[in-house]
Amino acid sequence: MPWLDVPTLLLALLLLPFGLVVGSFCNVLIHRLPQEEEAERNVTTKASHCPSCKAPIKPWHNIPLFGWLWLRGKCAACGWRIPFRYPLVELLGGLIAAGSVWVLPFGTLVWLKGVVCAFALLVLFFTDFTEFILPDAVQFPLMALGVLFTLPSLFLGERLVTIFGADPQAFLKVDLWFNGLQAAPLWTTYGEPVTLLQSLVGLAIGYGAPALFNLLYKAVRKTDGMGMGDFKMLAWLGAFFGVGPMLGILFLGAFLGAIVGLPLMLIRREGGQMMLPFGCALALAVLPIWFYGPMAWSWYMGRMAVGG
Numbered sequence: 001m002p003w004l005d006v007p008t009l010l011l012a013l014l015l016l017p018f019g020l021v022v023g024s025f026c027n028v029l030i031h032r033l034p035q036e037e038e039a040e041r042n043v044t045t046k047a048s049h050c051p052s053c054k055a056p057i058k059p060w061h062n063i064p065l066f067g068w069l070w071l072r073g074k075c076a077a078c079g080w081r082i083p084f085r086y087p088l089v090e091l092l093g094g095l096i097a098a099g100s101v102w103v104l105p106f107g108t109l110v111w112l113k114g115v116v117c118a119f120a121l122l123v124l125f126f127t128d129f130t131e132f133i134l135p136d137a138v139q140f141p142l143m144a145l146g147v148l149f150t151l152p153s154l155f156l157g158e159r160l161v162t163i164f165g166a167d168p169q170a171f172l173k174v175d176l177w178f179n180g181l182q183a184a185p186l187w188t189t190y191g192e193p194v195t196l197l198q199s200l201v202g203l204a205i206g207y208g209a210p211a212l213f214n215l216l217y218k219a220v221r222k223t224d225g226m227g228m229g230d231f232k233m234l235a236w237l238g239a240f241f242g243v244g245p246m247l248g249i250l251f252l253g254a255f256l257g258a259i260v261g262l263p264l265m266l267i268r269r270e271g272g273q274m275m276l277p278f279g280c281a282l283a284l285a286v287l288p289i290w291f292y293g294p295m296a297w298s299w300y301m302g303r304m305a306v307g308g
């Protein structure tokens with residue numbers, strides 16, 4: 001008997017509205033968490049309001065995507081043009097929830113971990129992109145969560161469940177508590193799980209190594225190479241995935257940052273410092289490493305062995 005007897009497409013349609021609503025809450029976090037004032041950072045009790053004129057938003061105008069379309073992208077009270085980011089983040093939230101069931105086995109720990117990670121990256125990408133801030137209120141809980149995700153397999157052991165695969169003809173056996181990287185959507189081929197020790201070491205190195213790098217950088221250039229938020233992001237990514245994949249994310253992120261950043265520096269050529277949201281580059285690097293990192297690494301090691 002399958003663990004959950006619902007076809008993938010139906011599951012995706014059921015999850016879509018949840019994703020849109022969570023995406024809408026992500027917009028609240030993205031707008032409020034980087035605020036200077038303590039009271040402005042309240043994301044739970046304060047009702048939704050227009051950031052421009054502070055008028056409360058009517059419930060039917062607050063429906064994800066449709067509210068924005070209904071209002072044609074403008075505040076009903078003051079006509080303030082609602083940034084395109086709002087419907088975009090809601091749409092991405094919907095896609096994360098609906099798409100998750102195709103790439104990860106729904107209802108298992110690795111699915112939950114993937115969805116939590118994706119929504120966290122959605123928030124961090126946009127706070128870094130718009131305000132150059134990676135809020136502690138998001139990143140510290142993620143550090144703890146990354147470690148917690150390793151505990152069920154440690155205490156509860158392997159538990160195989162059967163679920164619908166992306167191919168509706170084939171049922172798949174998956175470990176309910178698996179928490180590592182895998183070549184999705186091939187759920188039959190597992191990577192190594194992340195152990196408690198790997199998670200803690202990843203957390204420590206993610207926080208420590210860039211801090212050391214910055215001390216050296218500061219001694220030479222008299223300025224910070226990376227912001228504190230970037231270390232914390234590497235720390236929770238280390239807790240989620242262990243040291244190896246975290247370093248993979250760091251290198252791919254630096255590579256992506258260089259591709260985008262170097263041409264920009266040449267164009268501007270103001271000689272001064274230029275702010276680049278490195279958290280955005282890290283966020284974009286997570287997905288390829290999650291799904292293709294282990295494969296790329298074993299290919300590389302194989303080449304090394306053959307090439308000598």
Ligand SMILES: [Zn+2]
Pocket residue numbers: 050051052053054055075076077078079080
């Ligand atoms: Zn307004």
